[in-house]
Amino acid sequence: MYKKVSTDLNFVDREKEIEKFWKEGDYFKKSLELRKDSPTYMFYDGPPTANGKPHIGHVLTRVIKDMIPRYRTMKGNNVPRKAGWDTHGLPVELEVEKALNIDGKDQIEAYGLEPFIAKCKESVWEYKGMWEEFSDTVGFWADMEDPYVTYHNDYIESEFWALKQIWEKGLLYKGFKIVPYCPRCGTPLSSHEVALGYKELKERSAVVRFKAKDDEAYYLAWTTTPWTLPSNVALCVNPNEKYVKVKYAGYTYIMAEALCSQMFEGDYEIIETYTGKDLEYREYEPLFDFVEPDKKAYYIVCDTYVTLTDGTGIVHTAPSFGEDDSRVGLKYNLPFVQLVDSKGEMTENTKWAGVFVKDADPLILDDLDKSGKLFSAPEFTHSYPHCWRCNTPLLYYARESWYIKMTAVKDDLIRNNKTINWIPESIGKGRFGDWLENIQDWAISRNRYWGTPLNIWVCECGHMHSIGSIDELKSMSDNCPDNIELHRPFIDKVTIKCPKCSKQMVRTPEVIDCWFDSGAMPFAQHHYPFENKELFEDQFPADFISEAVDQTRGWFYSLLAVSTLLFNKSSYKNVIVLGHVQDENGQKMSKSKGNVVDPMEALREYGADAIRWYFYVNSAPWLPNRFHGKAVTEGQRKFMGTLWNTYAFYILYADIDKFDPTKYKLEQNKLSVMDKWLLSKLNSLVLEVDSALENYKITESARALQEFVENLSNWYVRRCRERFWAKGMEQDKISAYMTLYTALEEVCRLSAPMIPFITESIYQNMVRSVNKAAPESIHLCDYPKADESYIDKELEACMDEVLDIVAAGRAARNAANIKNRQPIAKMYVKAENTLSSFYVQIVEEELNVKSVEFRDDVEEFVSYEFKPQLKTVGPKYGKLLGGIKQVLSELDSRTALKELEKEGSLRFEVDGNEVELSKEDLLIEVLKDSEFVVESNPRVSVVIDVKLTPELINEGFIRELISKVQTMRKEAGFEVTDHIVLGQSGNDRIAEIINNNIETIKSEVLADEINTGKTEGFTKEWNLNTEHVILSVSKVN
Secondary structure, eight states: OOOOOOOOOOOHHHHHHHHHHHHHHTHHHHHHHHTTTSOBOOBOOOOOOTTSOOOHHHHHHHHHHHHHHHHHHHTTOBOOOEEEEOOOSHHHHHHHHHHHTOOSHHHHHHHOHHHHHHHHHHHTTTTHHHHHHHHHHHTOOOEEEEEEETTSHHHHHHHHHHHHHHHHTTOEEEEEEEEEEETTTTEEOOHHHHTTOEEEEEEEOEEEEEEBTTSSOEEEEEESOGGGGGGOOEEEEOTTSEEEEEEETTEEEEEEGGGHHHHOSSOOEEEEEEEHHHHTTOBBOOSOOSOOOSSOOSEEEEOTTOOSSSTTSEEEEOTTSOHHHHHHHHHHTOOOOOOBOTTSBBOTTSTTTTOBHHHHHHHHHHHHHHTTOEEEOOEEEEEEEBOTTTOOBOEEEEEEEEEEOGGGGHHHHHHHHTTSEEESHHIIIIIHHHHHHTOOOEEOEESOSSSOBOOEEEOTTSOEEEOOSHHHHHHHOSSOOTTOOSSTTTGGGOOEEOTTTOOEEEEOSOEEOHHHHHHTHHHHTTTTTTSOHHHHHHTOSBSBEEEEGGGTTTHHHHHHHHHHHHHSSOSBSEEEEEOOEEOTTSOBOOGGGTOOOOHHHHHHHHOHHHHHHHHHHSSOTTSOEEOOHHHHHHHIIIIIIHHHHHHHHHHHHHHHTTOOGGGOOOOGGGOOHHHHHHHHHHHHHHHHHHHHHHTTOHHHHHHHHHHHHHHIIIIIIHHHHHHHHSSSOOHHHHHHHHHHHHHHHHHHHHHTTTSHHHHHHHHIIIIITTOTTSOSSGGGSOOOOOOGGGOOHHHHHHHHHHHHHHHHHHHHHHHHTOOTTSOEEEEEEEESSOOOHHHHHHHHHHHTEEEEEEOSOGGGGOOEEEEEOHHHHHHHHGGGHHHHHHHHHTSOHHHHHHHHHHHSEEEEEETTEEEEEEGGGEEEEEOOOSSEEEEEOSSEEEEEEOOOOHHHHHHHHHHHHHHHHHHHHHHTTOOTTOOEEEEEESOHHHHHHHHHTHHHHHHHHTEEEEEETBOOSEEEEEEETTEEEEEEEEEOO
16 A cells, blocks of 8 residues: 655655656646635745856755745645846856956957857856756745846846836936945945945054144044055044144144044153144145145045044045045035046056055055155054955945935835834844935946946937837837847947937946846836736735845845835835854855855755755744754754654554555544544644744744654654554554544645655655545645644643653653663652643653652652852851851751742851851752652652662563564564564573563564573574573564
8 A cells, every 4th residue: 555664864865756756747837826816925036146056055045935935835825936047247247257268348348248248148047057956956946947037128128117217206317426346347336235245354554644834743644545645635633522732752743632642652742732623724745746636635624524433533535535535525625636547556647556556555655654754554454345246345436327316215215114024023123224224325337248238328418318118219219120139239339319409319338236137026027017017016015035134235125125216115025034054163154264065965965855954943044054964964863754754653554454544534532632632732733833934933833843743753653552553443543543644644734845855755655645636746735724623722731741740750760870661669740730640640651650649749858968158158257167067067958948948048056146048158959869869840840769679670671671672673674563483591580580471571572482591593692781691583484
């Protein structure tokens, strides 16, 4: 009836069989088809780029993004899962440059833009096959046959429509601003891109002497960017702070009074005191004479952005570098001096022409030192932004760029963010919420090639026009090809007629930030608004998205920004933010550290389900995950291994008995208490897991499943094994089979979204082999619904107490070094409730104890030793310490403990002096007892009597013997139904015990015959409680 089940835990080969089964049966498509008329639950898949390889972090994102849609599908929703590819942007260009052995924009243009764009299109698919194999292996179900691709014309046309909407709202503008700029890539970055690339750097700052004009003093100014000093035009002070003129080491300096003690080593003399405002417009001599500014320069300006947290309280100002510098420059009408070119190199009119700015720092410091203008160059460590694509240090650089005016929709963004269920909530309110509170306009344009072209056409008369569709472009152009490709250089050649002056308008040359591509996916994937209007409206906004925490200012922001600009609502309702995957020591994975885990190697070694389960159960998804093999295999053993072995137990006996669950049904009035308990726990579990997943509580649901499966195997099955061994098919055996089958089948459906492979494997053998009418795949099944008529909370509470008592009892046995197979005479229990005889009998059987008694005074079996806590008692009572020790050693410890619990302290006299000791003044230790051992947990306390009589010891030998014979049966490869001949030799004491209990042993080990003094067949030597003996087993033919 059933396929034989191997109990090995190597699931990788089984997963490959299931992967093949899914493909051949086309079950992903069938799952979509099954629910196509059901209410939509929308999931958006954040598009990866196919020219980068998957890493271990992608396993985490894939397993979360796969699990929730599987769960919702089984719950009865239509869950479209359209895959997508992020195909534009600088990472692609950089890969192509590397492949072509060219470097930079000049060489790209020399190579030719049209062939370069063709190479970009090829490059984006370099690792497509690897991504598809990776997704299949991890069990990620998504529509990869019809994905959205951000470079497709339909996608770009939808973006043109969106940008035109933004343009017509007056929110797209061109401005000259200080922007974060990558000199290697030759393009500005948006503020959310900057947030992706910070690195810790140790660099030298500069404290520089600026000679005051018509005065002997020097202004001491500080900067962390020495390369900007040649472009200096002013010094800035805080108008409200106190500044001083001081004499120090032969020089006269002006700086903030509050920072003098930090700046100067030794004594200094204050000569004059000023406010910052007093210094305004005072002039100084320029550091360098590289340029002659076209406006008044080299004087003191004031602004409150200057702080006194470090430096000198005077800040060097270069309006071409830095937002504050630029703002102050506009306020004072300072000249614009920019002695760094667009490649990030010093210009020809400096001493360091062609040197990259960071490399120029030490050269500039050396020059200042030689000219006597450098006061000091202290090292400092700071977090500095780098290009997230090419790793080049960014410059804050004045450039003309296109912006979307996000500051104009700030209130809408904040309001829409409050409609999102952030998991965890702290990200939405904190990291993301704070980001929105300080939102900046989006630098949308990029001076690059491979991207969505900015759809603005410009006329020499000054008029600008935004094109919103291919039809509009064709209607306004005389030279637009019918099959126009919306990429550079093709779109660059298309001109349109100016509606103002009738001259030809040309497109502005920039492309847009590829984060706008990803933010546009909710509508652009459907070519909205040009088609699929109803489909888009049905699927917007998404019910669920999930990506790693670094997307907080990436995709999470671009999605919200674009949807707010266009529809004034969030494009997603629920978001699970995922933590990063670290190595086993909590370190970030990097090639340089050699701790990177190859995801495909990990999947081949451990299997997808094991890794999936680890990510679900290990910790809350938003916390960092320490990934290492030991943790994965331990999780696999605890849950998957236990589930698999329980399933193997069912199949073994169901196959022997030819048990077909379709021929029977659960009958509540015929169930044992153990059956009722398990089914109550099962239906409580269904409620708990369903509620948890409904509310995106993934770890809670996984841990609830793990606890249930542990109890299923190590409590229900272990307690009920003999019911499956009974002859015939009595009602009690039917109830046991049906209860176990029901539990396994429902747990598999509950777990199927999480561990889709193993649950499919179990389902096919356990369910489909006997029920061809059942759905073809577990992933076509409905999610379990609780039958609350089975739930009995009182029964669950009683059994929970039994489990608590058993756990404490086992701990007490371990403390006494008494094996569980050795019977003991008595155990006393203190618990909240006194259990009925039925449950007491279970405890007695489990703990191999002859009698269990409930009582409230188990403390009476315990003696304590009281000692003074020297660090508190010594200072208080000093010379009385010896007497205190003596009194404490002579106390009736149980009476003293009761007094301490009641009064909060012990009072007594020592040499006529009153002494009072609180709990904090006492060290209280439990004394070991030769007759009793005590153990407690938060809910129960137990005391076991450890005295062993000869009768108890003999019974212990019998149990040890039976255990060893059962082990030998397995090692000899016998079936569970095989009868044997048992032999024993080498120990007269064991022979006597066997002969005195021969029928009991025969029954337990299926022995037709027992021979003492003779061994044959499979033979092994054992140590039974220090008695050496030889045992043999042979099969009865």
